[in-house]
Amino acid sequence: MSDENKISRRGLFMKLGVLLNGLVATALTIPIVGFLLSSITRGRANAYLSWVPLGPIKDFPEGETRLATFTNPYVTPTDGKTVDTACWVRRVEGAQFQVFAINCAHLGCPVRWFPQSGLFMCPCHGGAYYRDGSRASGPPERGLFEYPYRVHDGMVTIQAGELPTPGSPTASLFGNKPPCGARNEFVSIESKLSACSKTNALLGKTNT
Amino acid sequence: MSVIGQIGQWFDKRLQLAAPIRDAAEHPVPRNTASWFYVFGSAALTVFLLQLVTGILLALVYVPSASEAWSSLQALNHDVTLGWFIRAMHGWGSNFMVAIVLIHMVQVFLFGAYKFPRELTWIVGVFLLLMTLGMAFSGQVLRFDQDAYWGLGIGASIASRVPIAGPIIVKLMLGGPIIAGATLSRFFALHVFVIPGMLISFVCLHLLMVLKLGINEWPMPGRIVKRATYEKEYHQLTTKDGVPFVPYAVWKDLFFAAFILLAVAVCALYFGPFGPTGRPDPTIIQTAPKPDYFFLWLYGLLSYLPPSMETPALLIGPVVVIAFLVLLPFLSGEGEKSWRRRPIAVLTVLLIAITLGTLTHLAGYTPWSPHMNAWSSDPVPERFLHGATALQRQGALVFQAKQCRNCHSLGELGGQRGPTLDNVAVRLTQDQLIRQVIQGGGNMPAYGKNLSPAETTALVAFLEILHPAGQAPARDAARDIVLRESGTHP
Numbered sequence: 001m002s003d004e005n006k007i008s009r010r011g012l013f014m015k016l017g018v019l020l021n022g023l024v025a026t027a028l029t030i031p032i033v034g035f036l037l038s039s040i041t042r043g044r045a046n047a048y049l050s051w052v053p054l055g056p057i058k059d060f061p062e063g064e065t066r067l068a069t070f071t072n073p074y075v076t077p078t079d080g081k082t083v084d085t086a087c088w089v090r091r092v093e094g095a096q097f098q099v100f101a102i103n104c105a106h107l108g109c110p111v112r113w114f115p116q117s118g119l120f121m122c123p124c125h126g127g128a129y130y131r132d133g134s135r136a137s138g139p140p141e142r143g144l145f146e147y148p149y150r151v152h153d154g155m156v157t158i159q160a161g162e163l164p165t166p167g168s169p170t171a172s173l174f175g176n177k178p179p180c181g182a183r184n185e186f187v188s189i190e191s192k193l194s195a196c197s198k199t200n201a202l203l204g205k206t207n208t
Numbered sequence: 209m210s211v212i213g214q215i216g217q218w219f220d221k222r223l224q225l226a227a228p229i230r231d232a233a234e235h236p237v238p239r240n241t242a243s244w245f246y247v248f249g250s251a252a253l254t255v256f257l258l259q260l261v262t263g264i265l266l267a268l269v270y271v272p273s274a275s276e277a278w279s280s281l282q283a284l285n286h287d288v289t290l291g292w293f294i295r296a297m298h299g300w301g302s303n304f305m306v307a308i309v310l311i312h313m314v315q316v317f318l319f320g321a322y323k324f325p326r327e328l329t330w331i332v333g334v335f336l337l338l339m340t341l342g343m344a345f346s347g348q349v350l351r352f353d354q355d356a357y358w359g360l361g362i363g364a365s366i367a368s369r370v371p372i373a374g375p376i377i378v379k380l381m382l383g384g385p386i387i388a389g390a391t392l393s394r395f396f397a398l399h400v401f402v403i404p405g406m407l408i409s410f411v412c413l414h415l416l417m418v419l420k421l422g423i424n425e426w427p428m429p430g431r432i433v434k435r436a437t438y439e440k441e442y443h444q445l446t447t448k449d450g451v452p453f454v455p456y457a458v459w460k461d462l463f464f465a466a467f468i469l470l471a472v473a474v475c476a477l478y479f480g481p482f483g484p485t486g487r488p489d490p491t492i493i494q495t496a497p498k499p500d501y502f503f504l505w506l507y508g509l510l511s512y513l514p515p516s517m518e519t520p521a522l523l524i525g526p527v528v529v530i531a532f533l534v535l536l537p538f539l540s541g542e543g544e545k546s547w548r549r550r551p552i553a554v555l556t557v558l559l560i561a562i563t564l565g566t567l568t569h570l571a572g573y574t575p576w577s578p579h580m581n582a583w584s585s586d587p588v589p590e591r592f593l594h595g596a597t598a599l600q601r602q603g604a605l606v607f608q609a610k611q612c613r614n615c616h617s618l619g620e621l622g623g624q625r626g627p628t629l630d631n632v633a634v635r636l637t638q639d640q641l642i643r644q645v646i647q648g649g650g651n652m653p654a655y656g657k658n659l660s661p662a663e664t665t666a667l668v669a670f671l672e673i674l675h676p677a678g679q680a681p682a683r684d685a686a687r688d689i690v691l692r693e694s695g696t697h698p
Contacts, residue, residue, distance in 0.1 A: 039379045039390065048385035069491045078389030080275025081489040082357070085386070102493060107510065108361035110493035112580060117611040118658040123496035124362075125511035126576045126615075126625045128653050136653035141515045162385040163361065167368030168375050 048074050048161040054089060054099070057154050065090040065113050065131065068099075073161045087147060088113055088120070089156065090131065097156060100133050101145035101164040108165060111144065120144060141166070232419055233458075236450030238442075240426040242457035245319070247464035248312035249418075253411065254465040255305040258472065259343075260404070262298040270350070272396035274389040274488070277352035281484045296476035299351075302344055304472050306502045309340045314557055320545025321424035323433045327537035329417040332410055334533045339407045341502070346399035348500045352392055353484035358497030360387045369519045387490075422446060423453075427545035434542055496577065501568070508567035511576040575624035578614040582622040589619035592674060603670025606663045610655065618674070626652060632674045633681035640682075641668045 007015075034041070042048075050073040060066055065088055072083040088100040088111075100120070102110045109124035119136060120129040127138035134143040145164035150157050162168055209217075220226045269288055271280040284291035313333065316322060322330035345363075349356050360382070367381055368374040383390030425445055451457070482500075486492060499507050513521055547554055570576075579586075588604050596604070607613065615625035636644065645664055648654035659667065675681045 037380070039383045039385075040376050043379055043385055067493070072386050072388070074385055076384070076389045078273040078275055078393070080273070080389070081487065081491075082274045082386070082388040082391075084489060084491045086491045086493055102490070103361060103365075106365070108365040109358055109497055110490075110495065112493060114583075114611050114614075116583075116609050116658075117653075117655070119611065119653055121578045121580065121611075121614065123577055123580055124358075124507075126578055128578075130653065130657075137648070137651045139511060139513070139515050139518065141518070163364055163378070163382065163387060165365045165368035165374075165378055167370065168378065 043162070049159050050161055051150065051157045051159050052161075054087070054156045054158055057091075057095070057151055057156055060089050060091040060097070060156065062091050062093050065115065067113070068156075070158070070160065085160070086110070087158070087160075088144075090133075095151040097149050097151065098133060099147040099149045099156075099158050101147065103145065103164050104140060105135075105142050105144055105166060106138070106140040108163070233454040234452040235419065235422075236446040237423050237453045237457055238425040238445050239449045239451050239456075241423050242451060242460065243426065244460055244464070245315055246423065246457070247461050248308055248315055250461040251464050251468045252305060252308045252312050253415075254468060255301055255308060255472065256407065256411065258301050258469060259298065259305060262294050262301060263400070263404075265294045266298055267400065272350070272392055274352065274392045277350070277392060278484055278487055281351065281353075285481060285484075292481050293476060295481035296479070297472060298347075299482040300472045300475040300479070302347055303501060304468060304475075306340055306344055308468070309337055313337060314561075316424070318547040318550075318553060318557065319424055319427050320433070320547075320550070322537045323543070323545060324435050324438055324537075324541045325421055326417070326424060327541060329414060329421065330537050331534050332414045332417070334530070336407065336410050336414060338530070339403050339410065342403050343399060343407070344500065344502055346395045346403065348503075349392065349395040350399055351482065351484050352488050354486040354488060354492065354495045355483070355497045355499070357387055357488040357490065358495065359499055360391060362497070362499075366522050370523060424545075427547070429544070429546040429548045431545065432543060433545060494580075496574075496580070498571070498574075504571035505564045505567035508571035511574075512567075577623070578611075578625050579623040580614060582613040582617075583608050583611040586613055586618070586621040589621075591677075592618065592670075596673060597669070599666050599669045600673055601670075603666035603668065606659070606667040607670055610658065610663075610667075612667075615652075629671065629674050631676055631679070633672050634675045634679055635682060636671075637682045637684045637687075638668060638672060639684060639687075641671050645671075 052070045052073055054068040054070055059068075067086055068089045069084055069086050072079075072085055075083050086102045088102065090098040090100065092098060100111075104111050104122040104124065104127050106122065106125055106127045109122050111120040111122045111127070111129065113120050118131040120131075120133070122128070122138065122140075125139050127140040128136040129140070129144050130136050132143075133146060135141075147158035147160050149159075216226075266284065269280060269284050269291060271277055281295070284295050286292070316330065316333065345359075348359060364378045364382060364387070367377045370377055379385065381391075381394075382388070383394045422442060425442060486495060498504070510518065510522075544550055588608065593601060593604060612629075613622040615623040617624060617628045618630060620628075632641070642664065644650075644652065645659065645667060646654065646656040655664075672681055
């Protein structure tokens with residue numbers, strides 16, 4: 001009859017035991033999830049980014065594009081060579097620079113610069129970019145990623161620290177987005193350049 | 209009673225496992241499932257066990273640290289006795305495992321084994337396939353070389369395209385802002401603890417269901433699966449025409465398992481271990497990264513998808529494919545099992561196999577990639593220079609020096625990104641050539657800013673002589689008339 005509704009002493013203790021374990025498990029979830037998400041929370045508010053030097057301005061002749069390397073600002077003891085990063089530095093004229101990420105805007109393979117034809121070419125899927133980083137042909141949807149740069153006391157420094165990927169916020173802030181990319185094959189490179197510099201100026205790209 | 213028998217009895221009195229094991233081994237299976245078509249599941253399990261053993265052996269030496277992993281692989285290859293052989297067995301075992309799992313899946317699909325009541329066996333199998341691919345990818349990462357490094361970059365680029373959550377997923381995947389020490393550590397944890405743990409438990413579930421539900425009977429055209437009657441029919445089949453699994457069917461599994469292990473060992477001995485290729489140093493940019501064999505099709509697909517299609521295809525495609533595979537037993541849980549009566553199933557398998565095979569084949573020689581050294585290393589075929597004027601020869605120099613050769617082949621040497629130019633003069637008139645060179649288009653960059661007028665003139669003069677002997681170059685008929693009327697043309 002009402003026996004079914006009665007809770008026995010043992011039954012109660014078992015339920016309390018389950019409840020206790022549930023509470024402990026919930027409490028432990030907090031540090032576990034916090035640990036698992038540490039790589040995200042640590043990088044909040046662009047904390048991974050900082051200004052790193054690329055070298056004296058005299059290392060980069062005007063009108064030329066040179067390979068430069070820098071050490072990623074965030075280093076852990078087991079990183080080895082992986083923190084050394086390459087980038088392409090184009091000195092347009094004077095203190096006007098463009099610093100391109102080595103990673104293709106398609107899938108991140110390392111692009112190579114060919115000064116003779118004024119093109120960056122990607123070995124993976126054949127993405128090609130003009131000297132100003134805008135898309136020339138191939139699968140990339142946009143131009144090369146650009147690092148924000150500063151020239152101070154004769155040193156070229158860039159703001160870096162995260163792997164540039166098509167979805168990263170830094171990549172969408174800086175660099176040639178589709179509006180100034182080579183969507184129209186008949187747009188001259190000059191007009192693309194000016195369109196891009198306008199976009200960059202609007203985005204508050206530093207150039208001191 | 210012999211001593212061994214007595215020891216056995218002593219253990220069994222305490223373990224009480226002999227009877228259930230005997231029952232499982234001797235459970236009746238339909239006579240015609242003792243077939244060579246039914247050996248792939250056990251072969252996959254065999255290779256998985258091989259991977260466990262060789263993996264543990266490698267872990268005795270391997271160091272999962274971005275600064276030392278590559279050197280520890282070199283030590284395995286060159287310093288540790290037979291380290292190269294264990295690495296080769298593990299690498300080839302991985303290729304064999306993916307292949308056998310895929311063959312097993314195709315066989316199960318074509319034999320209708322996913323139908324009632326084996327839906328869950330199939331679904332667990334789908335997850336086993338995904339885990340196997342996860343093991344293949346994470347294993348490639350542990351071979352921490354240039355391909356692994358840039359392969360991670362490709363993975364991060366794909367993951368970053370997820371709307372909103374993209375950058376978060378990338379940091380979670382890499383364990384930090386860049387591909388570095390933390391990235392290798394977490395892929396080590398995935399490859400060595402997380403995925404194998406899930407694999408082992410899922411394999412147990414998979415096997416348990418095969419034992420409980422019985423092996424799929426040989427599909428006969430016209431023998432229709434109905435939920436109401438199937439189990440009774442299957443029971444009759446195993447009682448009337450059944451044979452004990454051991455030894456009637458198992459000997460074929462054993463033979464095939466031994467054959468597969470031998471094949472892995474022969475490949476390991478003959479071809480040796482995979483890599484590692486160059487050091488994972490991101491400042492070495494003279495590299496053309498490529499994924500391992502079973503991801504080559506994806507590498508190929510990514511070069512052929514139109515740019516606007518790529519992100520949707522990458523993000524929605526896998527979801528659709530996995531959802532379809534999981535839902536398959538519910539979409540066609542009853543009906544014909546025999547592939548003879550399921551033409552669409554057969555055609556689907558053929559279509560997928562041909563598509564994946566073609567993409568894999570293409571990714572083997574990447575016609576879409578520029579040949580980075582073609583401009584400086586490939587010779588201009590002699591027949592195009594023979595009797596050429598100074599201007600045309602100058603054009604040949606421009607052609608090489610401006611890296612045209614990286615994408616266009618001459619005499620079958622050079623890139624295949626653009627069309628071969630052996631007969632370009634037949635296809636394009638002088639005006640069209642000038643326009644194409646200066647403005648580009650059709651997936652060719654515009655060279656207007658990188659060629660002086662003199663260089664363009666020379667280059668077009670050279671391109672105009674690129675036609676097969678005896679075939680006239682293209683000409684603009686209208687221009688001939690205009691020139692003739694204006695008296696500047698004979």
